[in-house]
Amino acid sequence: MPELPEVETVLRGLKQRVIGRRLGVAQVSHRQIIVGSSVKFVREVSGRRILSARRKGKAIALELGPENANGDSGRRYLLVRLGMTGQLTVNAIAEPVEPHTHARLALEDGGEELRYVDARRFGRLRCLARHELDAVFGGLGPDAREISEEQFQEALLGRSGPLKSWLMNQQMLAGVGNIYADEALYLARLHPLTQAGGISAPDARRLLRALKRVLERAVALQGTSFRDYIDIEGRPGNFLPQLRVYQRTGKPCRRCRQPIERVIISGRSSHFCPNCQPRPRRLRLRRKIKNQRKTKRLAARKSIPQNK
DNA sequence: GCAAGCCTGACC
DNA sequence: GGTCAGGCTTGC
Numbered sequence: 001m002p003e004l005p006e007v008e009t010v011l012r013g014l015k016q017r018v019i020g021r022r023l024g025v026a027q028v029s030h031r032q033i034i035v036g037s038s039v040k041f042v043r044e045v046s047g048r049r050i051l052s053a054r055r056k057g058k059a060i061a062l063e064l065g066p067e068n069a070n071g072d073s074g075r076r077y078l079l080v081r082l083g084m085t086g087q088l089t090v091n092a093i094a095e096p097v098e099p100h101t102h103a104r105l106a107l108e109d110g111g112e113e114l115r116y117v118d119a120r121r122f123g124r125l126r127c128l129a130r131h132e133l134d135a136v137f138g139g140l141g142p143d144a145r146e147i148s149e150e151q152f153q154e155a156l157l158g159r160s161g162p163l164k165s166w167l168m169n170q171q172m173l174a175g176v177g178n179i180y181a182d183e184a185l186y187l188a189r190l191h192p193l194t195q196a197g198g199i200s201a202p203d204a205r206r207l208l209r210a211l212k213r214v215l216e217r218a219v220a221l222q223g224t225s226f227r228d229y230i231d232i233e234g235r236p237g238n239f240l241p242q243l244r245v246y247q248r249t250g251k252p253c254r255r256c257r258q259p260i261e262r263v264i265i266s267g268r269s270s271h272f273c274p275n276c277q278p279r280p281r282r283l284r285l286r287r288k289i290k291n292q293r294k295t296k297r298l299a300a301r302k303s304i305p306q307n308k
Numbered sequence: 309g310c311a312a313g314c315c316t317g318a319c320c
Numbered sequence: 321g322g323t324c325a326g327g328c329t330t331g332c
Contacts, residue, residue, distance in 0.1 A: 001311085001312060001313080002313090003313095032328095058313080081313080081314080082313090083312080083313055083314075083329095084311080084312040084313060084314095084329085085312085085329090085330085085331095100330095118329095119329080119330060119331070120311095120312080120313095120328085120329045120330055120331085121328080121329060121330085122312070122313055122314070122328070122329065123313085124314090159322090160322080160323075161322085161323060161324085165323085165324085168313090170313090170314085177312080177313070178311090178312070178313090226311090227331085227332085228331095266323085266324055266325075267324080267325065267326080268311090268312080268313095269310090269311080269312095293322095
């Protein structure tokens with residue numbers, strides 16, 4: 001499943017393979033994957049040169065130059081969200097088209113095309129103006145690889161609800177999904193149901209370090225492939241054997257041999273070691289989180305000058 | 309039936 | 321405003 005390391009791997013592939021190339025005619029065979037009008041999408045992206053590629057969290061944005069077959073001006077951004085099973089690949093145009101290929105963007109020079117394949121169609125493509133892209137990226141929290149310890153601690157303040165859900169909340173922290181949330185919690189020895197706003201500063205520091213460590217390792221190994229995820233060249237990631245808890249229910253913990261357990265947290269399965277990640281008792285937590293929330297509000301009011 | 313990311317809407 | 325359940329989707 002594409003989370004930050006998988007998306008980063010795809011981004012690196014895009015940088016190698018498509019930057020500087022001009023898009024020919026785009027074809028969309030399943031309108032549902034396009035946000036907004038697919039006709040407009042095709043008109044907007046066709047003929048533009050791909051200038052750069054960047055990422056925030058799990059979202060990729062390809063910057064498209066102002067040159068357009070229809071004389072439209074101004075840059076556009078092709079925003080790609082892979083969802084669960086989305087794949088971006090560069091193929092020769094003559095190559096057989098895989099099932100579930102929903103969009104094909106011809107690449108000038110070289111007889112190739114960029115293909116979007118997505119069995120479950122949870123992913124989305126959209127073409128945006130600069131201010132729209134800024135709004136989308138602005139709605140995401142800091143990228144998980146880049147967030148500072150101060151930002152991390154600050155974002156945790158006043159949050160009720162399980163730490164696991166918090167890690168996966170893209171408005172708090174961008175890029176973490178189910179796999180790396182479980183893995184980071186295991187490395188940090190924190191139970192997934194721990195109240196987010198209730199953890200100590202040292203625990204938060206340990207969690208952030210664990211998260212960054214697991215993300216860096218996974219990036220180095222091109223991500224995790226269960227079945228669907230492949231990079232732009234069609235290669236799977238190599239992080240699967242490194243997983244400590246994710247999808248290892250009933251198997252022995254690699255630290256203490258206790259069987260890994262699974263619990264559903266806000267509709268998502270969470271895997272953890274009951275011995276290494278003991279359930280914390282929560283003492284007067286409600287009040288603590290409420291107070292944090294109040295302090296945070298006051299601080300925000302102070303730092304943002306009211307312009308009347 | 310389960311898995312997942314993301315969006316919507318219900319609830320407190 | 322924050323939190324969470326539900327729905328989308330299809331291969332296993």
